Amino acid sequence: MDIILFGTGWRSKFYLRIARALPALLNIRAVCTRHAERAEALRKEGVEATTDISYALSLPHDAVIVASGNDGFVPLMKMLGERNEFVISETSFLRLSEAELDELGDMKGAVAEQYRYTPLYASLMASLHKIGPIDQLFLSGLHNHHAASIARDILTLGDSMPDDIKSLDFPSEMRKTAMRDSLVISGGLEEYVRKIRIMRFGNKLFINDFSSNQYHSYLYGKQVEIRGENGFLTEMGLHTVTASGYPCSVPFVFHRDWVTGNSGLTLSHVTLGEECVFANPFYPAMLNDDEIAIAILIKRIESGDEYPTIFSGILDARLGKLL
Numbered sequence: 001m002d003i004i005l006f007g008t009g010w011r012s013k014f015y016l017r018i019a020r021a022l023p024a025l026l027n028i029r030a031v032c033t034r035h036a037e038r039a040e041a042l043r044k045e046g047v048e049a050t051t052d053i054s055y056a057l058s059l060p061h062d063a064v065i066v067a068s069g070n071d072g073f074v075p076l077m078k079m080l081g082e083r084n085e086f087v088i089s090e091t092s093f094l095r096l097s098e099a100e101l102d103e104l105g106d107m108k109g110a111v112a113e114q115y116r117y118t119p120l121y122a123s124l125m126a127s128l129h130k131i132g133p134i135d136q137l138f139l140s141g142l143h144n145h146h147a148a149s150i151a152r153d154i155l156t157l158g159d160s161m162p163d164d165i166k167s168l169d170f171p172s173e174m175r176k177t178a179m180r181d182s183l184v185i186s187g188g189l190e191e192y193v194r195k196i197r198i199m200r201f202g203n204k205l206f207i208n209d210f211s212s213n214q215y216h217s218y219l220y221g222k223q224v225e226i227r228g229e230n231g232f233l234t235e236m237g238l239h240t241v242t243a244s245g246y247p248c249s250v251p252f253v254f255h256r257d258w259v260t261g262n263s264g265l266t267l268s269h270v271t272l273g274e275e276c277v278f279a280n281p282f283y284p285a286m287l288n289d290d291e292i293a294i295a296i297l298i299k300r301i302e303s304g305d306e307y308p309t310i311f312s313g314i315l316d317a318r319l320g321k322l323l
Contacts, residue, residue, distance in 0.1 A: 001302050003088075004056050005031045006076065007067035008038040008049075010180065011090045014294050015065055016047070021285045026298055032056040057083070063109070063301070066091055074100050081107045088112055088301070089310065093317035094145055101314045110301055111313025113149045115142060117293035117300075119278050121150060123252055123270045124224060124233055126277040128154070131228030131240060140209040141222030145320035149308065151206045152316065154226060159315050162199035162206075165322060170194045177218040197323050208323050238272060252277075259284045267292065 005015055005028050012031070019026045031049040033039050042049035050056050057064075064080055066073070067090035074096065080087050087109035093101060115121050128134060137154050139147050151157060176190040177183065192213040199206045214220045226233045231240030237251035250273040256265045264286050270278040280287075282295055300307045308316075 001025065001063060001298055002027045002029050002061045003063045003065050004029055004059065004061045005065045005067065006033075006056075007031075007065075007069065007090070008033045008035065008042065009067065009069060011067035011069070012065075014291055015067070015090075018287065018291055018295050018298070021287055021291070022282060022295060025282075025295060025302070029059045029061050030056045057085075062086065063088055065112075067112075070095050074103070077104055077107065084108065086110075087310070088298075089313060092145055093313055094320055096317065101317065105311050105314055107310045109310050110297070110307050111310055111316070112294065112297065113146065113308040113313055113316060114290070114293040114297045115146050115150055116153055116308075117296040118289050119254060119267055119270050119280070119292065120222060120224075120235060120252075120289070122293075123272065123277045124226065124235075125153065127233055127238060127272055128226065128228070130230070130238055131226065131233060132230040134226055134228040135203055136205045136207075136225075136227035138207045138209070138223070138225040141214065141220070141224070143210055143215065144323050145313070145316040147208050147210065147323055148319035149312075149316040151208070152319065155201065155204045155206060157201055157204070157206075157319075160201050161319065162201055162322065164200040166198040168196045170196070174213065174217070174219065176213075178216045180216055183218070195323070199322070210323065257284070259286055 003026065005012055008031060019028045029048065031042055031047055032053055033049065033051060036051055039049035039051055063086040065088045066076060068076065069091060073091050077087065087107060089109065090112040116125065134154065137151055139150060142150060171191065171193050173189045173191055176188050190213060192211050194211045197208045222235055224235045237249060239249050242248050253271045255268050257268050259266050266284060266286050267280050267289060268283045269276050269280060280292055282292060287295060297307060
C-alpha cells in the first residue's frame, strides 16, 4: 500500500518502523509535516518529507494516514474528505464535538483502532466461544476510545450507549518508573487518578478501570476478565469446566523467538493449551505487538477484509467520552 503520512510525532513512528520492516506491505511515498526542521531530519534518514500538502498529495498513493494530533485535525480531515481520499486516522476523535463527529461520519476510510489485532486481544477474541454467552467484561489497561472499541467488540454492543453508569475518580500516588520513551529509576512519587466506570447495557456489564499514568509505568500490566456461562478468560488464559464438570485452567503462552541470532525477540504465535489461537502473519519481521496489530490492520484494508471504519471510530469516541 502506497501512503502519504501526515505527522511526525510519536503516532507516526509506528508506520515508519513498519515501512522499514515490511516494505512490500507499506510504502511511505512522503511524510507531510508543518515543521521544516522535522522534514529536513527525515530527509537525512532517507525518508521523502515535505511541508507542502499539495505536493505530497500529488504523489501517487492509495491512502492517507493522519497522525498529526488534534491541532488542525478537523479541517485537514474535511479537506481530505472533499478530495475523496481514503483516510486512515491515527488521531483520536475524542476531543471532537458532536457536530464535528457528525461532519466526519460519512468519510471513506478506517480508524487506527488496532488493539483488537494485538496478540493479547486477538487471542482473547479467538477464545470467546469457549466460555459460552458473555455478559461481563472487566478491562484495565486501555484508554477511553480504545477501551470502548474492545468493549463494543467483546460485548457486541453495536452503537448502544449505557442504560446506567456509575463513576469514581480516585486520586493517589505511586512510584514513578517510566516516561513515554524511557525507564525512570529516580524513585520519586507521581500523582495519578484512577478512573473506575461501571456501565450496564441491558443484561451486559462493562467495568473499565484506568489510571492516568497506566501507559507510562512498569508497575502496571493489562488486566482483563471476560465472564460467560461456562467460565471466564483473563490475560493469563482460560478458566472453565471439563466435559465431566471439573474446573480447569489453561494458560495462554506467548511464544517469542530470537530473530537473526540474538539480535531481537519477536512474537511468532500464541497458544491456549494445544491450540494455536494467534499466529503472527509477519514473523520473522522484527515488530513489537503494537506494530504487528497495525500491520494486520493495513493488510486487512489492502485485502478488502472487514476493518474498523471512520464511523466505527466515531462510535468508539462517543462511548469513550464516558470513560
